[in-house]
Amino acid sequence: MRALHTKPEKLLKAFQEKAAALGFDGVRVAAADSIPQAGARLKEFLDKGRHGTMGWMAETAERRAAPSSLWPDVRSVIMLAMNYGPDDAPEHHPLAHLDDPGSGGISVYARHRDYHDIIKGRLKELASLLVSRGGGDVKVFVDTAPVMEKPLGEAAGLGWQGKHTNLVSRELGSWFFLGAIFTTLELPPSGAERDHCGSCRACLDACPTDAFPAPYQLDARRCISYLTIEHPGPIPAEFREAIGNRIYGCDDCLAVCPWNKFAETAREAKLIARKDLDLPRLLDLLQLDDAAFRKFFSGSPIKRIGRNRFLRNVLIAAGNSGDTALLDEVRGHLADPDETVRSTAVWAFGKLASEAQFQAEKAKVFPGENNEQVRCEWLAVTS
Known part of the structure; x- marks a missing residue:
């Protein structure tokens, strides 16, 4: 001692x-x-x-x-x-x-x-x-x-x-x-x-x-x-609606x-x-590319999850928002380079789009999609 x-x-x-x-x-x-x-x-x-x-x-x-x-x-x-x-x-x-x-x-x-x-x-x-x-x-x-x-x-x-x-x-x-x-x-x-x-x-x-x-017990898989x-990759579909517009933590x-x-x-x-992190607008967040994400969240713990995982979360919030003004930004992510962002965008687009809009986009995008997870998402969504 x-x-x-x-x-x-x-x-x-x-x-x-x-x-x-x-x-x-x-x-x-x-x-x-x-x-x-x-x-x-x-x-x-x-x-x-x-x-x-x-x-x-x-x-x-x-x-x-x-x-x-x-x-x-x-x-x-x-x-x-x-x-x-x-x-x-x-x-x-x-x-x-x-x-x-x-x-x-x-x-x-x-x-x-x-x-x-x-x-x-x-x-x-x-x-x-x-x-x-x-x-x-x-x-x-x-x-x-x-x-x-x-x-x-x-x-x-x-x-x-x-x-x-x-x-x-x-x-x-x-x-x-x-x-x-x-x-x-x-x-x-x-x-x-x-x-x-x-x-x-x-x-x-x-x-x-x-x-x-x-x-006094927590199952992190449901948190x-x-x-x-x-959690990396797509968030299980069973939790997406319950997540609401929570884009980082709860x-x-x-x-x-x-x-x-x-x-x-x-x-x-x-x-x-920070004032810009109290109630950030989903429309603005959907427009973040990797460089903009890193700049906006410089010095923030959010930066560590990376742009792709963060955009996955924002897309879920967009899908749950019911706001069709977000439709064009969500549509843009159907061609995102990251497969998790693409698959989540499919789900969000299906939540916001009309049946005709969804089927028209599917006819354009689905045939050329080569990722199995994203293809499954297209098939699972019913608008």
């Missing part, structure tokens, strides 16, 4: 003050061995195939099961929270897009700069303070390594994993990012938070695709956040949580929503 250069209480006080100055809204400590059940729960999740196409979860399961599996020398884990809550303006409400089918719904966490870029540098600054005043070694993580952030956040006392499996805080509601600092120092644990969900099931009932087999962000289960009545607007300027 590494000896502390400074008394634990004094070290943690200095650390908390610095964290607050850097924009963090919560700091708690968990022992490295504080989540003994996490590995078994992860295994059950993986054994049931609920991770979908996220093969990296299975590949890293052993290291993910416990902090010491990832880094044997770790003794304590400092968990930090940074609030990204939306403000009270109607256009900033997490579900405002549902009343405006001509717009696209973007998850609150992605309406501003990529949180990885914001948080990681500040964690490194805090880690330097920890080493200089306390000694030992450190590692910092922001959702980019096999770390069980939510169970660790609960064990540290930042919140509890609600029935939707996300972390909920009595102070921050549902809107906060997590960062972790692993250290070889033995710091006094803050104590775990208990579950405050009670009999409430608002999050479970709000899910458009029934992605919760039971309270709109997974389908629009992590906040429904978070937004209805009663604990959000205590949430506050983000105080970090870089986490204030």
